[in-house]
Amino acid sequence: MPLLELESVRRFYKQKHTMFSRGTHGQVRAVDGVDFTVDQGETVGLVGESGCGKSTLARIICGLEAPSEGTVRWNGADVGAMSAADRKSLLHREVQMVFQDPHASLDPRRSVGQSIAEGVTTHRLLPASKVDARVGELLTQVGLNPEHAHRYPHEFSGGQLQRIGIARALAVEPKLLVCDEPVSALDISVRAQVLNLLNRLKRELGLSIVFIAHDLDVVQHMSDRIVTMYLGKVVEQGDCDDVYAATAHPYTRALLSAIPRKLAPDERLERVVLEGDPPSPIDPPPGCPFHTRCYAAVERCATDVPALRSVPGGQPAHHASCHLAEQITRSRVGMVSTLPSPLSLSERNQ
Numbered sequence: 001m002p003l004l005e006l007e008s009v010r011r012f013y014k015q016k017h018t019m020f021s022r023g024t025h026g027q028v029r030a031v032d033g034v035d036f037t038v039d040q041g042e043t044v045g046l047v048g049e050s051g052c053g054k055s056t057l058a059r060i061i062c063g064l065e066a067p068s069e070g071t072v073r074w075n076g077a078d079v080g081a082m083s084a085a086d087r088k089s090l091l092h093r094e095v096q097m098v099f100q101d102p103h104a105s106l107d108p109r110r111s112v113g114q115s116i117a118e119g120v121t122t123h124r125l126l127p128a129s130k131v132d133a134r135v136g137e138l139l140t141q142v143g144l145n146p147e148h149a150h151r152y153p154h155e156f157s158g159g160q161l162q163r164i165g166i167a168r169a170l171a172v173e174p175k176l177l178v179c180d181e182p183v184s185a186l187d188i189s190v191r192a193q194v195l196n197l198l199n200r201l202k203r204e205l206g207l208s209i210v211f212i213a214h215d216l217d218v219v220q221h222m223s224d225r226i227v228t229m230y231l232g233k234v235v236e237q238g239d240c241d242d243v244y245a246a247t248a249h250p251y252t253r254a255l256l257s258a259i260p261r262k263l264a265p266d267e268r269l270e271r272v273v274l275e276g277d278p279p280s281p282i283d284p285p286p287g288c289p290f291h292t293r294c295y296a297a298v299e300r301c302a303t304d305v306p307a308l309r310s311v312p313g314g315q316p317a318h319h320a321s322c323h324l325a326e327q328i329t330r331s332r333v334g335m336v337s338t339l340p341s342p343l344s345l346s347e348r349n350q
């Protein structure tokens with residue numbers, strides 16, 4: 001049984017009204033029918049362009065938002081059917097979030113020891129006499145000095161603050177960490193240290209991690225499984241090595257082709273430049289959500305919605321929602337020319 005399971009989850013928001021949208025009505029389909037699982041001890045990488053719904057999904061996983069539709073299960077129990085108190089205590093203890101900006105996530109007026117201790121005291125995990133020792137232990141666990149408990153956030157570097165953010169998340173002994181771009185605000189020189197720390201903690205504590213990042217090299221380094229989202233939907237998911245070796249969705253392929261890789265020339269993916277921005281999640285296109293930007297789209301992509309199905313020849317857990325998955329998986333270098341008659345951009349825009 002997965003530790004966490006999302007089934008057909010949707011999250012719609014009312015459209016925010018701006019000067020330009022006055023008079024229009026609509027719902028932002030931020031997450032639009034997502035099935036998603038995380039197993040015990042597994043790291044799942046969540047990727048996709050800005051606005052595809054990753055952070056909304058992260059907030060649903062952490063219980064910070066409820067889905068508009070669908071079911072969230074924790075260890076098989078339906079979270080939506082729990083009392084508000086049970087749901088709060090479950091999600092605030094078992095799931096913790098590590099944020100992108102460690103400065104913004106810590107209170108500048110409280111010592112880091114006070115911030116780390118907050119979860120322990122709120123949930124009454126230890127008698128007051130043992131809280132300081134636990135804070136010291138947590139600081140050591142993330143590679144800092146227990147003496148640092150008395151200092152304030154402004155006295156630390158970005159990398160140290162992110163370690164403190166991780167210590168604070170670990171204080172309640174969670175089973176799942178949701179890390180939303182945890183290193184993208186840090187200096188390149190300290191990113192690897194924080195990523196290695198997360199990997200070590202995962203091994204030592206048996207943690208599960210949902211890892212959201214734009215950098216697909218980092219995602220590969222961190223993840224057992226990868227999930228690609230586009231316009232609120234999952235378009236490909238599978239074992240990380242499998243997806244990187246035999247990508248089945250043209251969108252994942254475009255994202256991967258942007259990574260400068262140290263592979264032999266015949267193993268390199270042809271660079272695919274994605275044109276334009278994703279369509280509005282208020283009025284998503286019919287058919288495949290990606291067809292308006294897809295370099296490989298054929299006519300039926302504009303009308304038929306592709307199901308998320310097993311990738312031919314892939315591991316059973318490798319799924320993609322593309323009519324052309326088989327050809328995409330087979331072709332590597334020179335892929336665009338080997339695919340069947342692509343629609344021209346003008347045809348697609350009609």
Ligand SMILES: Nc1ncnc2c1ncn2[C@@H]1O[C@H](COP(=O)(O)OP(=O)(O)OP(=O)(O)O)[C@@H](O)[C@H]1O
Pocket residue numbers: 013014015016028029030048049050051052053054055056057281
């Ligand atoms: N509270 C809200 N009200 C209205 N629209 C929202 C709200 N929160 C998110 N959205 C919209 O939902 C869509 C998905 O947003 P989300 O932040 O989940 O994407 P994301 O993939 O995490 O992007 P980023 O990488 O930039 O954080 C976007 O179009 C966003 O504008």
